[in-house]
Amino acid sequence: MRPTSPDAEHPGSYPPPVYTVAAKDTGVPPTSLVWWACAMAGLGLLMGVAWWFAAPGGGLYGDPGPEEAALVGDLTLAGLQLVVGIVVGWLLVQRMDLPGAWERIGAAVGGSLVGSVLAVVVGQWLGMMFGAEPDFVLHSLGAAAIWPAAAALVVFISALIDLAWGKRRA
Numbered sequence: 001m002r003p004t005s006p007d008a009e010h011p012g013s014y015p016p017p018v019y020t021v022a023a024k025d026t027g028v029p030p031t032s033l034v035w036w037a038c039a040m041a042g043l044g045l046l047m048g049v050a051w052w053f054a055a056p057g058g059g060l061y062g063d064p065g066p067e068e069a070a071l072v073g074d075l076t077l078a079g080l081q082l083v084v085g086i087v088v089g090w091l092l093v094q095r096m097d098l099p100g101a102w103e104r105i106g107a108a109v110g111g112s113l114v115g116s117v118l119a120v121v122v123g124q125w126l127g128m129m130f131g132a133e134p135d136f137v138l139h140s141l142g143a144a145a146i147w148p149a150a151a152a153l154v155v156f157i158s159a160l161i162d163l164a165w166g167k168r169r170a
Helices: 030-054 066-094 101-130 141-164
Strands: none
Touching: 030 066, 030 101, 066 101, 066 141, 101 141
């Protein structure tokens, strides 16, 4: 193996060959990005089922009064999405030091968008198929955006805290 610089051939020269430039970090494998996106979409399917079971007019709650059904149903989905968004954001923050962190965050937030839409579609489909209440729909579309927004916000706040405390990510 040939030394990288002519000065490295002589003993006692500076810099020694041990201090060569490290190889550039590789990106995250594409299968990992697909896994994050598909896991978020699959989680959306589960969240749609949970929303239908927990919301008024769904599988477990029973028939609510008409004045509370829309609000409580939307708040049920919003609460589920807030919890899942915080957990997903926390999982992403734990992997910020690994190569390809920003690609992973993009895949997870994009998958969360798809999962959020799937949660609404699955919940409404279950409401049509099995629900006693014929009007099991999401009245506030903003509730469907809470999951990806919460995940992105957790990552953003963590990055701001790291900047404020002077931590540098590799």
